[in-house]
Amino acid sequence: MSTPNPSAAPNPSEYAGDEVSAIVLDPGYSTTRAGFAGEDVPKSVVPSFYGVLDSGSGPRYVYGENAIHNPLAGLEIKNPWSSDGIVEDWEAASKVWEYAITSRLTGAKPTDPRKNGLNDPSGEDMDVDMEGLEDNEKPLSDSPLLMTEPGWNSAKAREKYIEIAMEEWGTPAFYLAKTGVLAAFAAGKASGLVIDIGASMTSVTPVLDGMVLKKGVQKSSLAGNFVSNQLRLIFEQSQPKIPLTPHYMVTSKTAVDAGAPAQAVYRQFATPPGDSFRRLEEERVLTEFKESVVEIWNGPPGQHRFSQNEDSARSLPGRPFEMPDGWNQVFGVERFKAAEGLFDAAAAFTDEQHPRPKEEQTIPKLIQAAISSVDADQRTMLQNHIVVTGGSSLLYKITDRLGAEINALFPSTRNKLHAPGQVVERKYAAWIGGSILASLGSFHQLWISKKEYEEHGVNIVEKRCK
Amino acid sequence: MASSRDVRDMLGLGVGGDAQKTAVQKRPKPAAPTRKFQGVAREVAALYGERPPPVAVYEEKKSYRAKRQHAGLVRPWIQQPFSNPARSDGLILKHWRRKPTTQPAPTSGDDTPVVVDSNYEFAKYNVQVEVPTFTDNEYEAYLRSEDWSREETDYLLDMIKEYYYRWPIIADRYDWQPPPKPEPTDENGDTNVHALSALPFAPPKDRSIEDLKARFYEISAKLMKLRIPQEEMGAAEYARYDILTNFSPTTERHRKNLAIALMSRPMDEVKEEEFLLAELQRINMAANRLDSERIELRERLDAPMPNTQVAAGLTSFQSSQALQALIQQLYQQDRSKKRASGSGPPRLSLSANDIIGTPGSAQHSAALNSAASARRQTLPNAAANQATPQTPIRTLTPAQEHRFNVSTHDRLTSGVTFGSDKLLKMRQAKSNVQTQKIAAALAQLGIQELISIPTSRVGEVFERLVGKVGRLLDVRKVREKEEGECRVLEEMRRRKAEQGSAEGPKKNEISDSQDQSTDPNANMNAGVGGEGTPAGDADGEVDIDAEGEVDADGETDTRTQTPSEAAMPPAGHKRSASVLSQTSIQSSKRARR
Ligand SMILES: Nc1ncnc2c1ncn2[C@@H]1O[C@H](COP(=O)(O)OP(=O)(O)O)[C@@H](O)[C@H]1O
């Protein structure tokens, strides 16, 4: 076997991947994505929220889209992630993730018809394969697992990941990759600056040759949830107050004029679901609002901030939105203000519970901090390969604004933004990158095998997944 | 369409059923179900016209895909377990492969043990980098450093191997924790001492990427020298050695600071630089235009006498005849010199190349040269003729020529011209004023308007005279201009002297002004040499920036283009804009040694 020249490209036929039916799991705050490596979209996208029902004899947990949106009495909704983007509740997290894998991918394992005893002529060897059966009970016993983690994950959290995968799910091989790197891979780049605007966290990650420059990773909580909260504040602070009624509350509605109070029949509950359930359902309405009404302000060059040309925004046509209960209105300047806080801390709406974000948490400042913590020789390259991903990067016109902000930050260099037009590629970039990586033939030497895990323990993940 | 109806209308004819009929007729007939040709391009089919050829040319072609041919049995796929030789733990994964046909058909399927494939095609991508190694003795003898402990050096080398020479990542992940010193058994139990000893002896240093590189390059260079003596190094090895030894962290840091300063220029500066560059270009263009105008003027003033001697100036060699004469003359000189100096090397090498190679552009001279030598061989002309008469034709002596009024011409224009016309034309200049001036000058010399016998010789003389008159007029004009300038300067000097009599380098100023007025060449030189000065004067800072940009650009470009460059130790030169120039510098250095 000849050793190829490391700098020579492999010939085209060798680019081909080699699929080993690995599973890629990309857990996020809002949804958890799972699917087989080599496919181009995750087969299983389940909410990361889960429900807790108090059923007399201890709590009962429910997972999945259908279960958590069902307004059962006393249903409380929880999320295993903390607000700073690291898993808090490991017990719950492992259950949610397992649900994501088993509900669509592996399924409940049927036992081998040859071995389940049903086809045996006599019952002699019924208990032969008991250990094997036990092994099979683990959901991942024959799929290698590639998991993603945020760039700022703690060493302890990483060890927990491999522990869950190996001990609870019994995976034969495991690997942990950073979302930033994978998003860059999905964009076809091994190096670049990845701006990920997700649900709970916005992060800026410099990636070089498939590795994260740890000192440059920047994160802040100005992301999708922040925009939702801004919307809540807008609704509360407007005169009169805008009612936010989620779908499950409404039985029927009648059309009303814009701004007129809603005329709907509301549903009555003997024991209503918990407040957290209502909040989750409100969040769905808000996401709809973000998708259809909110727009990021783009001023003329040099004055892209909303505060710099508020008056010209007033003259633009508004957009109508109808709440589930029929209340509706045309939203004018508010729709530009809702997400302005991502870029300009001074423009954020505030109240007692929601203090003004710090200026250094805004996206332009994150980018600036990330770039300035990178060695001078890499900066121009990074600025030339900026990748935008995350669900909240789908906010209307956010990439234009990002481009303007970046050009204002670095006027003397060539800055190039890569933002895929396809919604799926934006939302699931990290998963897609993982799918590419885990189906490469040359990747299979990097897996941490069960044997290695047993030999070295959990801290092997620090050594191998760099 | 409507024209016939219009005509009818005009003629007062009714728009009867007649018109209706024509309209109906004009409607295109429903296309007859023409047979479509198959197997012939539409354009070709159109060429057949209305009548298809008697024999239809088309090939029978089925549009269905050919039926899949399958020979033999269906080859099944299996989940083939494989192990990867690049791994040490023998992990077995499964991928889908065609079931090998050579195997005997499984009789009872499940019981045959599946063979684990251990020849994995992607294992060859498991490439490890090479990192210099050394023994303990070598380390003690050559590699010790004040700043670096042995442990940290090992750690650095491990990091380099682990991260494949990717320096930015090595610097990012570099986190050296010195091993805690064994606690000294101190009886005093002094808390201070304990607190100190609890600390690592030396707190971990904050190593920058340059520090790491410097240490590694130092080690590599020393080991390289140890392994291969300097004299035995090949060119490539030596170049590498040179780069390794010349790495300077401070210059590197300085370069990066410059690059950062360049990258973080505010918008205003970028715009200003653009503006200044545009301005500079404008100034340069103006300077060039001025220069060319000056040169033109100078040429007109210094125009040499036609057919004067060689020393008159290069402009006299503009005709091939003159050049030929010159070559001949120099050749003769050279030969005589050679003869005089004997065996010694000729002081002045004299090929036609050298003579003509000096003036003007190389291309021009080369063209002249080849033309001249070609002539010398094939077409001996007047000058050459005199020296080496080849033809047996009877030649006339100049006196005879004069007597018989024979004249030779390079080229004759066709047709007949009158000598008087020629003379009249000569009196006319481009501008009216000039014509009048020439006429006045000629009148002053007492030359009649009409010259009675305008022979060709008279014409010649007259031409020369008019030329001189023209030059005289030019000189006069220039003199007037200079005088005016002198007066202005004189006035300026006077005023300056009045203002501040104490200081004021008057002499300088005068000589300056004289310089300017008398020697346009010097002026032109100043213009060309000082082309950058206007911009530099305006803002020296920006000038530096502009310079730096070129530098940084080159740097970053080479870096981004070759990611594997990280694996190669870069040079410590600040201006390593292009690898090419660098290596050439090095090779020249080597040659000098
Ligand atoms: N079309 C859209 N417009 C605006 N926001 C969106 C859109 N689609 C999804 N989002 C927001 O994106 C967030 C989810 O992004 P995602 O990258 O999946 O987050 P995470 O990785 O943390 O799970 C949610 O806050 C959601 O409201």
Ligand SMILES: [Mg+2]
């Ligand atoms: Mg995410």
